[in-house]
Amino acid sequence: MYYYVVFYPIEALIASQLEPKEFGMYMARGSKKGSAERLMFAEIESDCSEAFDWEFARSKCVAHSDGEPKHSLYLSIYRVIEQIPLEAYRNVYLVNQDGTTLGLEARDYKASTEWKGYGLYKEHCPVHPFIASSLKPKELSDYIISDTSKKITVPAIIFTDIRSIDLEEKEHTGNIGSMFERDLDHLKECIDDVKGKKGKLTKTIDRSFDSKFTYQIIGEGIYIARGKGILFYPMPNREELKEIDYDWGRSANIFW
Amino acid sequence: MSCWDKYDWEGGNCMMIGFVIIAALAALAFAAINYYGVKKKDPGTEQMVQISGAIQEGARAFLNHEYKVIFKVSLVIAIVLGVVVSLSGAIAFVFGAVMSASAGWIGMNIATLANVRVSNEARNTKSLGKTLRVAFRGGSVMGLSVGGFALLGLALVYLVFGVLLKQASPENLRFHTNWLGISDIPFTMTVSSYALGCSIIAMFNRVGGGIYTKAADMGADLVGKTEAGIPEDDPRNPATIADNVGDNVGDVAGLGSDLLESYVGSLVSAMILAAYIYFSQGTIAASLVSKLVYAPLLVAAGGIVSSMVGILFLLVKKVSDNPHKELNAATFMGAGLTIIFSGVITFFLFQGEDVASAGFALGALSPWVAAVLGIVSGIVIGQIAEYYTSYDYKPTQKIASSSQEGPALTITQGMSVGMISVMAPVVILGVAIIAAHATAGLYGVAMAAIGMLSFVTVTVSVDTYGPIADNAGGISEMARLHPEVRGITDELDAVGNTTAAIGKGFAIGSATLAALSLFSSYLYAQAGESVEHGIELVLNMVSPLTLVGGLVGAALPYLFSGMLIEAVANAARKMVQEVRRQFKADPGIIQGTSLPDYTTCISISSAGAISEMKVPALISVATPLVTGFIFGAGFVGGLLIGTTLSSVMLALYTANAGGAWDNGKKYVEHGHFGGKGSNAHKAAVVGDTVGDPLKDTVGPSLDILIKIMAIVSLIAVSIFGKFNLFALLG
Numbered sequence: 013m014y015y016y017v018v019f020y021p022i023e024a025l026i027a028s029q030l031e032p033k034e035f036g037m038y039m040a041r042g043s044k045k046g047s048a049e050r051l052m053f054a055e056i057e058s059d060c061s062e063a064f065d066w067e068f069a070r071s072k073c074v075a076h077s078d079g080e081p082k083h084s085l086y087l088s089i090y091r092v093i094e095q096i097p098l099e100a101y102r103n104v105y106l107v108n109q110d111g112t113t114l115g116l117e118a119r120d121y122k123a124s125t126e127w128k129g130y131g132l133y134k135e136h137c138p139v140h141p142f143i144a145s146s147l148k149p150k151e152l153s154d155y156i157i158s159d160t161s162k163k164i165t166v167p168a169i170i171f172t173d174i175r176s177i178d179l180e181e182k183e184h185t186g187n188i189g190s191m192f193e194r195d196l197d198h199l200k201e202c203i204d205d206v207k208g209k210k211g212k213l214t215k216t217i218d219r220s221f222d223s224k225f226t227y228q229i230i231g232e233g234i235y236i237a238r239g240k241g242i243l244f245y246p247m248p249n250r251e252e253l254k255e256i257d258y259d260w261g262r263s264a265n266i267f268w
Numbered sequence: 269m270s271c272w273d274k275y276d277w278e279g280g281n282c283m284m285i286g287f288v289i290i291a292a293l294a295a296l297a298f299a300a301i302n303y304y305g306v307k308k309k310d311p312g313t314e315q316m317v318q319i320s321g322a323i324q325e326g327a328r329a330f331l332n333h334e335y336k337v338i339f340k341v342s343l344v345i346a347i348v349l350g351v352v353v354s355l356s357g358a359i360a361f362v363f364g365a366v367m368s369a370s371a372g373w374i375g376m377n378i379a380t381l382a383n384v385r386v387s388n389e390a391r392n393t394k395s396l397g398k399t400l401r402v403a404f405r406g407g408s409v410m411g412l413s414v415g416g417f418a419l420l421g422l423a424l425v426y427l428v429f430g431v432l433l434k435q436a437s438p439e440n441l442r443f444h445t446n447w448l449g450i451s452d453i454p455f456t457m458t459v460s461s462y463a464l465g466c467s468i469i470a471m472f473n474r475v476g477g478g479i480y481t482k483a484a485d486m487g488a489d490l491v492g493k494t495e496a497g498i499p500e501d502d503p504r505n506p507a508t509i510a511d512n513v514g515d516n517v518g519d520v521a522g523l524g525s526d527l528l529e530s531y532v533g534s535l536v537s538a539m540i541l542a543a544y545i546y547f548s549q550g551t552i553a554a555s556l557v558s559k560l561v562y563a564p565l566l567v568a569a570g571g572i573v574s575s576m577v578g579i580l581f582l583l584v585k586k587v588s589d590n591p592h593k594e595l596n597a598a599t600f601m602g603a604g605l606t607i608i609f610s611g612v613i614t615f616f617l618f619q620g621e622d623v624a625s626a627g628f629a630l631g632a633l634s635p636w637v638a639a640v641l642g643i644v645s646g647i648v649i650g651q652i653a654e655y656y657t658s659y660d661y662k663p664t665q666k667i668a669s670s671s672q673e674g675p676a677l678t679i680t681q682g683m684s685v686g687m688i689s690v691m692a693p694v695v696i697l698g699v700a701i702i703a704a705h706a707t708a709g710l711y712g713v714a715m716a717a718i719g720m721l722s723f724v725t726v727t728v729s730v731d732t733y734g735p736i737a738d739n740a741g742g743i744s745e746m747a748r749l750h751p752e753v754r755g756i757t758d759e760l761d762a763v764g765n766t767t768a769a770i771g772k773g774f775a776i777g778s779a780t781l782a783a784l785s786l787f788s789s790y791l792y793a794q795a796g797e798s799v800e801h802g803i804e805l806v807l808n809m810v811s812p813l814t815l816v817g818g819l820v821g822a823a824l825p826y827l828f829s830g831m832l833i834e835a836v837a838n839a840a841r842k843m844v845q846e847v848r849r850q851f852k853a854d855p856g857i858i859q860g861t862s863l864p865d866y867t868t869c870i871s872i873s874s875a876g877a878i879s880e881m882k883v884p885a886l887i888s889v890a891t892p893l894v895t896g897f898i899f900g901a902g903f904v905g906g907l908l909i910g911t912t913l914s915s916v917m918l919a920l921y922t923a924n925a926g927g928a929w930d931n932g933k934k935y936v937e938h939g940h941f942g943g944k945g946s947n948a949h950k951a952a953v954v955g956d957t958v959g960d961p962l963k964d965t966v967g968p969s970l971d972i973l974i975k976i977m978a979i980v981s982l983i984a985v986s987i988f989g990k991f992n993l994f995a996l997l998g
Contacts, residue, residue, distance in 0.1 A: 037859050048497050109497030110504075111858055183669070187943030193672070226945045258751040262499040265944035267751075268937050 013058070013073055017092055017101075019137040019170045020052040021222050025088040025096075027069040029081035032105050036113030038083050048109045050227075052136065054236070060100030064088055093137055094167035098238050104245045106227055108263040114256070116234065121244040123148045124173075124232055130207050132174040132217075134225050138166055142174075142191075142221035144199075145214040146206040149173055149244075153237030155213055168238035173231040179203075187265060189226035227264045284562055285431065288423040291569035295416035295725060298576055299409045302583075303378055306406050312388030316747045319509075320384035323739065326513035326870040327380050330480060331521060333878055335369060338472045341886075345468065349461055352987060354446060354454060356429045357461035364465025364532065367421035371528050372473050372521040375410030375732060379520040382406025383512075383739035390740070390756040391749055397587035399740075399756050400594060404729065406736045408579045410520060411729030414528045415572045422462060422535060423565055429458045436561055438554035441543045443797045451796055452986040453547065455561075456540045456789065460983050463529075463536040467976040470529035471885045474972055475832065477522030478965030480877035481514030482836045486957060487843025487869065494953070496851060496858060501745035504857055506850045506864035507843055510873045512742045518964065519735035519768075526968055527728050527771075530778050531568070531721045533975045537785035538564040538714030540982070544792035545626065545711060556621045560711060563617055563635060564718050570609035571602075571722030578602030578726045591763040595730050602726035603643060610722065611636045627709035638704040638712035642719030642781065645700035646774045649693045653773035656689035657927030659935035663689070667932035668952060672941050675954035682932065682955050686925025690917050693773065697780055697916075704781075710788045717781035720774055731771040734764025762934075772923040772967060776916065779971040783912045786978035790908060793985045794901045807905045813994070817895065817903035821910025824891060825918050828973055829966045831884045836961040839876025846872055888973050892981040896988030900995055904981050904988070912974050919970040926963025929955035 016035060018024045028035050032055055039051050059066050064087050073085040088095075103115045133143050133152060145152050149171075156169055177185050177192055179200055185192065192199070202215040233246040253261045261267045311317050342365050350358030382403065390399040430436030435455035443451045484507055492498050492505035501508055542560035546552050552560075578601040587594055611633065618632035628634035656663050663685045670681035704712035737760035744754045791805040808814055846869055856862035896904045933952035941948040 041855060041858050043855055048495065110499075110502075183665075183940050185942055186939040187937070187945070189945035190942055190947050193942060193947055228943070228945060254751040258754070259499075259748065262502075263497065268499075268944055 013070065015056050015058050015069070016053045017056055017096060018051055018053040019093060020225075021049070023090055023092050023137050024086055025064060025092045027073040027085040027087055028083060029073060029075060030083060032103065032115060033113045035083075036105050036107035037111035040107045040109060040111040043083065050109050051107045052104065052234070053107070054104045055102040056096055057100045057102065060097055061095040063095035091138070093170060093236075093238070096168070096238070098236065098241045098243050101236060101243055104234055104236075106264075108227075108260065110263050112257075112260045112263045114260040116245040116247065118243045119246050121150055121235075121242050123150065128176065130203050132176050133171050134174055134221060135169060135171045137170040138168075140220045140222050141216045142218045143214050143216050144202040144206045147213055149232070149235050150242050152214070153235060153242050154240065157237060157239065168236075170234070170236050172234050175229050175231045187268070188229045189265070190224045191221070191226065191229045193224070228266055282431065284566055285423055285427050288419060288565045288569040289427070291572045292416045292420035292423060295412045295572050295576060296420065298579070299374070299412035299416060302405045302412070303374070303409045306378060306382045306385055306402065306409070309385040309402065310388055310392075311384045312391060313747065316384050316387060316743055319503075319743050319746050320380065322509050322866060323383065323512045323516065324380035326509060326874075327376055327516040329870070330513065330517050330874045330877070331373060331376055333874060334472060334476050337878060337882065338365070338369070338469060341472075342465070342468055345464070345889075349983070352448060352450070353452070353457050353461065353983060356433070356435070356454065356458045357983070360425050360429065360458045361461040361465040363421055363425060364462040365469050366465070367417040368466040368469035368525045368528050371410070371413040371417045372469065372525040374413045375524040376516050376521040378406050378409040379516045379732065379736050379739065382736045384743050386736060386740035386760075387743040387747070387749065387753070387757060390744065390753045394752055394756070396589040396591065396756050396759060397594075400591045400760060401583060401587050403737045403740065403760055404582055404595070404598075404733050407731070407733030408583070408729040410524050410732040411575070411579070411725045411727070414524050414531065414728045415575060415725030418466070418528045418531050419565070419568050419572060422459070422532060425459060425462045426562065426565065430455055430561070436558065438546065438557050441546050441557065443547075450986050450990065452793065453543055456543050456793070457983060459536045459539050460979050463532050464976070464979045464983065466525070466529045466532045467972060467979055468889070470525040471888055471969070471972045471976055472881060473525040474522045474969045475885050475965070476877045476881040477514075477518035478832065478961070478969060479835045479839055479880050480873045481518030481522075482961045482965050483839030483843050483876050484510035484514040484869070484873045485960060486836070486840040487847055487873075489953075489957065490840070490844050491847040491851070495848070498858070499745070501742040503746040504860055504864065506847050506857065506866060507869045508742070508746065509866040510843070510869040512739050513870055514873065515735040515738050519738075520732055522968070523731055523771075524728060526972060527721070527724055527731070527775060529972060529975065530775055530782065531724045533786070533979070534714065534717035534721050534778055534782040535564045535568055537782045537789065538711060538718055540789045541711055541714050541785050544789055545709070548792060549625070551625045553622060553625065556618075556623070556626060559617050559621065560626060563614065564715070566613045566617065567610045567639060567715070567718055567722055570613050571606045572725050574605030574609050575602040575723045575725035575729075577605055578723070579729055591760055595733065595763065595767060599723070599726055599730055602723040603647070606723045607640055607643060610639055610719070614639075626711065629707055634708040634712065635715045638708045638715040639719030639722065641700050641704050641707070642716030642778075643722070645696050645716070646720035646777050648696050649777045650771075650773040652689070652692045652696070653924060653927070656685060656924045657931055659931040659938070664928045664931045665935060667928055667955065668935040668940060668948070671932065671936060671948040671951035671955065673951075674947070675951040678929070678932070678951045678955040679958060682925050682929045682959065685928045686921045689924035690920045693777065693920055694916070697777055701781065701784065710785065713781055714785035717778045717785060720778040720781065727771055727774060730767045734761070734768050737761045737764045772927070772963070775968065775971050776919045776923065779919075779974050780912070780916050783908075783974045783978050786975065786982055787908050787912065790905065790978065790982050790985055793982055794905065794989055796986065796989065807909065808902065809906065811902055813899050813903045814906035817899065817906025818910035820895070821907035821912075822914040824907070824911050825915040825970055825973060828884055828887060829918060829922070829970065831887075832965050832969060833961050835876070835880030835884070836965055838880060839873060842872050842876060843869060884969070888976045889980055892977050893984055893988070896981065896984055896992060898993045900992040901985050901989040904985065908978055908981055911977055915970040915974045919967045922962035922970070923967035926959035926967065929959030930963065932956070
């Protein structure tokens with residue numbers, strides 16, 4: 013039995029008898045409906061929170077009469093990540109539209125040495141904005157979760173840092189998908205706002221950017237933060253990915 | 269009387285024809301060596317062998333099916349030729365068809381053997397240079413077969429009918445009347461029939477192969493890549509084997525027989541012109557005219573020998589990791605040696621002859637100068653094609669940039685580039701025609717076409733290397749070979765795309781020059797025995813029939829192209845539906861737990877191509893005949909001019925627009941304007957999909973349309989010139 017927290021494009025806790033890669037394939041493609049969608053999820057340990065009915069999962073998530081494993085049993089569909097302690101998280105999985113799945117292992121968080129004075133972040137859960145910030149990832153999660161000086165906080169957050177491009181040279185962007193296709197002037201203004209003297213720590217570039225998000229533009233990796241803690245799942249670079257799972261990279265448009 | 273008799277023209281002929289036949293046989297022997305050299309290489313793992321086996325089986329099944337259809341059509345044409353024209357015409361026609369079909373068959377076979385061995389060479393050696401050599405060796409089999417079979421066949425036709433049966437002897441280069449009362453010059457009918465045999469195969473191979481390959485390609489892309497999000501050449505895509513089969517039947521067999529036809533067309537057009545010039549200008553000496561007739565064969569033989577040196581050069585030297593440089597080196601070596609060789613041949617051949625009587629302005633070297641003009645203009649046209657279609661230059665980059673604003677502007681900008689790209693090559697062709705004509709009259713124009721294709725052996729080798737490398741890439745992906753291996757085959761494939769665009773420039777240019785020569789011969793043939801010495805060839809465009817013929821002729825390529833595009837769309841639609849059906853019926857396909865039904869997709873492409881190719885191919889043969897028997901020779905004259913002018917423009921436009929859309933997409937994929945997954949990429953994919961049938965089905969088929977109509981008209985003009993409805997009605 014496996015337990016998965018899906019955090020992109022929806023938030024849900026799902027029990028399944030499928031191992032992670034099979035689960036990724038099933039969620040992306042479905043068994044009959046012929047869907048084709050990307051998703052990200054993390055495997056977690058069972059009984060990690062009292063907020064969920066683990067006994068129900070164990071009793072209902074059983075193989076079908078023909079021996080076919082139970083694909084999915086939804087245990088919760090909102091306010092999931094706030095209930096799950098960081099210690100319960102295992103690997104994170106990135107699933108392509110064609111169902112190919114890449115697993116990422118957590119590493120100790122270390123702030124990037126290549127800091128431009130601002131960062132671009134895509135929040136995945138519980139809300140989904142694309143933001144610019146003058147804060148590094150750990151500082152950002154602390155600010156969003158624990159800074160009570162502002163009106164709104166969230167108990168936990170999952171987000172990705174986004175590769176930034178030379179905004180003056182749009183022709184040579186590299187393979188980044190459609191993330192930067194919106195109003196570039198607005199994007200520059202947001203970056204200026206967080207870099208400048210206005211003292212803004214974060215600025216929303218777009219409230220929801222899920223359809224534009226692709227794995228090609230993940231920078232350092234994926235972050236899961238709760239309370240004061242943070243988990244860091246580094247994204248392999250091109251050379252590493254070639255060795256780890258070249259076919260996943262092709263499906264993700266990282267190789268062509 | 270023996271061929272080796274002391275008569276100058278016959279003795280000289282035999283010596284020369286011996287050299288030509290030896291050159292052609294040497295090319296075929298070299299092809300055989302390379303064939304077995306590739307075949308004995310290790311094909312790799314069991315999975316690789318299975319994949320390549322499926323591709324080979326699919327390609328063979330299609331070509332077998334296609335050749336059965338061609339056999340029936342050819343049989344009818346051969347019988348008609350035998351009854352109406354002459355037995356020699358019928359035999360030459362069958363001979364031409366067999367030579368062309370053989371080259372296509374061998375080329376397709378070696379391509380399906382070489383693809384997996386190229387992939388395995390990359391797997392074993394991890395060396396770009398060594399892998400390139402295997403791919404080029406495979407491609408050279410097709411190049412050598414095209415040159416060898418085309419020239420061997422024509423040389424044997426010339427030897428048997430021209431020399432032994434004396435059709436090419438000067439005293440026989442005049443009108444004869446057959447049992448139906450139809451007058452023609454037998455030798456011109458015989459070699460025209462040989463060219464027609466090659467053209468029929470080329471038309472079916474190009475049209476059928478073009479429909480097959482694009483239907484499979486579009487089917488694989490539209491569902492597999494766009495809807496299901498699976499990458500190119502992924503084994504989970506049910507259409508992926510059909511796509512790879514398409515590369516072999518379209519880009520190898522189709523391309524090979526297309527260029528063989530162009531090559532033969534250019535040689536034959538010069539030989540026929542020589543006969544007509546002799547007949548119409550009584551001032552030319554008999555010894556000179558026989559040399560004018562066989563000079564094209566000698567220049568072609570020189571080109572084959574030069575090409576063999578170029579090919580050998582690449583196969584024996586230490587190959588660097590720069591495939592573009594290596595392939596260019598082989599091509600330029602072939603071209604350079606051809607220039608030298610043909611210069612020597614021409615000088616010694618025409619030295620001491622009264623060449624001024626044949627309208628040569630620069631003495632014995634006049635035909636050579638015209639041929640060099642053809643070679644240079646071919647290279648310039650190729651460079652122009654590269655400028656407009658390569659993503660290293662502004663026009664294609666601009667299309668990529670327009671893709672940021674969506675598919676509508678991608679299409680608009682691509683059309684603009686395609687249309688603009690027509691002018692420069694046409695100007696070059698115009699300059700070449702005027703200069704060649706000034707140098708050696710109409711014969712010079714024909715020699716320019718020969719020059720352009722004289723090193724076809726090496727250019728086809730390079731062109732065939734492309735689809736072999738493409739297939740090798742597909743096999744590497746399907747067999748999930750190491751990324752380093754796939755990187756090597758991808759790099760080789762990328763170079764193949766550029767060489768294909770340049771090859772198309774040569775094909776269109778030579779088709780235009782050959783069509784002009786054939787058209788001139790048509791006018792001579794139309795005039796028939798009434799041709800008087802010093803006649804000036806004039807087509808009266810003010811005549812309503814000729815003018816209307818011109819209008820209909822100009823419209824014909826659009827009808828033809830429209831039918832081809834619709835044929836591709838029909839077959840692609842069925843393919844899309846089948847791939848969707850398979851994905852829905854068996855989710856295990858996408859999950860990688862069950863294998864797709866590749867065979868059904870191959871059958872759809874195959875059946876679609878076979879059923880859809882017949883009407884367009886038959887239109888090209890039937891139109892000049894039907895209109896000729898109704899409206900007469902003047903109408904067909906206009907028809908030929910209209911078709912030629914319209915086809916040249918359309919062929920250049922479709923080839924360049926399609927190439928530019930294709931490479932515009934590649935430019936985006938190489939990390940520009942957001943790269944893969946961006947909206948610019950989605951728009952660029954639309955452009956590429958629209959351009960695919962244009963550049964790979966329509967454009968190449970138009971080259972053949974021009975020549976097949978000219979040859980059919982040339983053969984039939986002596987009949988419908990006399991017997992047509994308008995003439996009968998008075």
